[in-house]
Amino acid sequence: MPALKRTPLFAFNQRHGARFVDFGGWEMPVQYKSILDEHRAVRQRAGLFDVSHMGEVEVTGPEAARFLDHLVTNDVTKLFPGRVLYSTMCRPDGGVVDDLIIYCRGAQDFLVCVNASNIDKDVAWITAQVTGFDCRVRDLSDDFALLALQGPAAVAILRPLTAAALTTLKYYHCMPGTVAGAECLVARTGYTGEDGFELFCRPADVERLAETILAAGQAHGMELAGLGARDSLRLEAGYPLYGHEISDTITPLQAGLGWVVKLDKAGDFIGRDALRAQKTAGLPSKIVFFRTGDRRIVRAGTPVLDASGPVGVVMSGTLSPILNESIGSALVKTGAGELSVDVRGTALKLTPVKPPFVSLPAKL
Amino acid sequence: MIVRPDCSYAKSHEWARRQPDGTVLVGISDYAQNSLGDITYVQLPKVGTVLATGESFGVVESVKAASDLYAPVAGTILAINAALNQTPETVNKAPYDGGWMLKLQPANAAEFDGLLSPDAYAKQTS
Numbered sequence: 001m002p003a004l005k006r007t008p009l010f011a012f013n014q015r016h017g018a019r020f021v022d023f024g025g026w027e028m029p030v031q032y033k034s035i036l037d038e039h040r041a042v043r044q045r046a047g048l049f050d051v052s053h054m055g056e057v058e059v060t061g062p063e064a065a066r067f068l069d070h071l072v073t074n075d076v077t078k079l080f081p082g083r084v085l086y087s088t089m090c091r092p093d094g095g096v097v098d099d100l101i102i103y104c105r106g107a108q109d110f111l112v113c114v115n116a117s118n119i120d121k122d123v124a125w126i127t128a129q130v131t132g133f134d135c136r137v138r139d140l141s142d143d144f145a146l147l148a149l150q151g152p153a154a155v156a157i158l159r160p161l162t163a164a165a166l167t168t169l170k171y172y173h174c175m176p177g178t179v180a181g182a183e184c185l186v187a188r189t190g191y192t193g194e195d196g197f198e199l200f201c202r203p204a205d206v207e208r209l210a211e212t213i214l215a216a217g218q219a220h221g222m223e224l225a226g227l228g229a230r231d232s233l234r235l236e237a238g239y240p241l242y243g244h245e246i247s248d249t250i251t252p253l254q255a256g257l258g259w260v261v262k263l264d265k266a267g268d269f270i271g272r273d274a275l276r277a278q279k280t281a282g283l284p285s286k287i288v289f290f291r292t293g294d295r296r297i298v299r300a301g302t303p304v305l306d307a308s309g310p311v312g313v314v315m316s317g318t319l320s321p322i323l324n325e326s327i328g329s330a331l332v333k334t335g336a337g338e339l340s341v342d343v344r345g346t347a348l349k350l351t352p353v354k355p356p357f358v359s360l361p362a363k364l
Numbered sequence: 365m366i367v368r369p370d371c372s373y374a375k376s377h378e379w380a381r382r383q384p385d386g387t388v389l390v391g392i393s394d395y396a397q398n399s400l401g402d403i404t405y406v407q408l409p410k411v412g413t414v415l416a417t418g419e420s421f422g423v424v425e426s427v428k429a430a431s432d433l434y435a436p437v438a439g440t441i442l443a444i445n446a447a448l449n450q451t452p453e454t455v456n457k458a459p460y461d462g463g464w465m466l467k468l469q470p471a472n473a474a475e476f477d478g479l480l481s482p483d484a485y486a487k488q489t490s
Binding site: 019031034035036228232295296297299318319326344 | 402425456
């Protein structure tokens with residue numbers, strides 16, 4: 001087995017008591033003190049995440065925008081410098097190669113943030129599609145570290161550390177800025193449903209930046225937060241995770257991501273015909289978010305039943321530390337009846353929920 | 365990791381502690397709660413259940429995984445810690461005190477000799 005990859009914050013994480021897990025080939029902090037406490041800190045105050053494992057792919061050149069618009073399902077032509085866009089990137093059959101976030105740094109300059117476990121696959125895929133477009137694709141994953149500061153206190157913590165106009169930076173917008181002496185791309189994005197920022201910076205700068213934010217966050221009750229809390233926060237917010245709610249075999253339409261599939265945008269895009277056909281024919285199955293009214297966690301892979309028998313499978317499951325009950329998502333056949341699962345001999349009824357599971361701040 | 369000197373231990377990380385009245389309290393060790401991480405659910409049997417040595421008596425579940433619990437000694441369940449239904453995190457915070465799980469009437473007091481001493485358990489988990 002190849003050695004696990006480490007982020008430039010490995011020593012920092014170790015020093016601050018992180019417990020590490022193998023996440024898609026990366027040795028990542030799953031928690032520092034407690035997943036549940038870190039989760040609640042992000043909802044109530046703030047949390048700082050090392051997400052430097054995420055991949056960054058730069059697309060630049062005269063036809064960069066046109067290429068990206070062909071590559072992904074959302075409408076890239078609407079982007080302008082400083083605007084950020086979430087999208088899926090599909091194969092011709094509508095299956096998802098990855099979900100990603102596009103940061104428009106200039107009219108011909110885009111940074112695409114992709115899932116860590118998919119970096120090699122994505123770079124190969126994107127490079128294979130670029131033929132015929134006047135633009136350049138570069139994998140800059142090793143040139144960026146990434147911190148996510150999330151939670152209602154994020155602005156108050158970051159404001160003293162930068163001259164950048166944080167309060168006027170809108171949700172899903174970005175700008176270059178110097179934070180605690182480190183040059184960053186500052187984006188008002190995140191994966192928790194809370195207000196907050198993601199800071200792309202140089203690997204050489206990230207440790208000092210993280211220490212400075214950590215010190216500044218003390219007075220606000222900020223905690224370091226690991227991937228455990230990141231997963232339960234994203235599930236409470238109803239955000240998909242690649243390999244769970246979306247995958248090679250689950251289209252964005254099935255995942256409830258129709259809002260990022262612009263079937264009628266001006267340019268053609270990869271997967272359009274298959275997704276249009278699926279929309280016309282009707283979805284064979286779709287992702288259903290559920291709550292259980294019970295504290296037993298319904299693990300991924302658990303069969304989902306209705307009165308007729310098996311009708312689906314659980315894709316994600318965790319305990320919501322805010323609701324104090326177990327929640328999750330399942331891929332369920334269209335037309336299924338009342339859903340239940342068997343957890344160690346106990347039948348739990350699944351109540352469908354339109355996410356988010358908890359009330360989240362308005363995104364301005 | 366804390367290994368309480370007044371407890372005996374099973375290899376499967378449960379502790380047993382003799383009370384002055386001859387009954388036995390059972391829980392999981394500090395090492396076990398730390399390995400499991402945040403505990404979210406504890407499933408315990410009914411009072412009156414008779415357990416054989418090593419028999420599975422319940423499940424302790426964390427964000428990470430669900431694990432079976434095994435009786436360190438044989439006996440009849442006199443009480444369960446029902447407070448863990450609402451506050452399973454007590455097992456993380458106080459595994460040897462508020463996080464106790466079962467109170468047993470032991471079938472055979474001599475069975476304690478088969479359990480690990482605090483020293484032996486500390487070695488196993490070091």
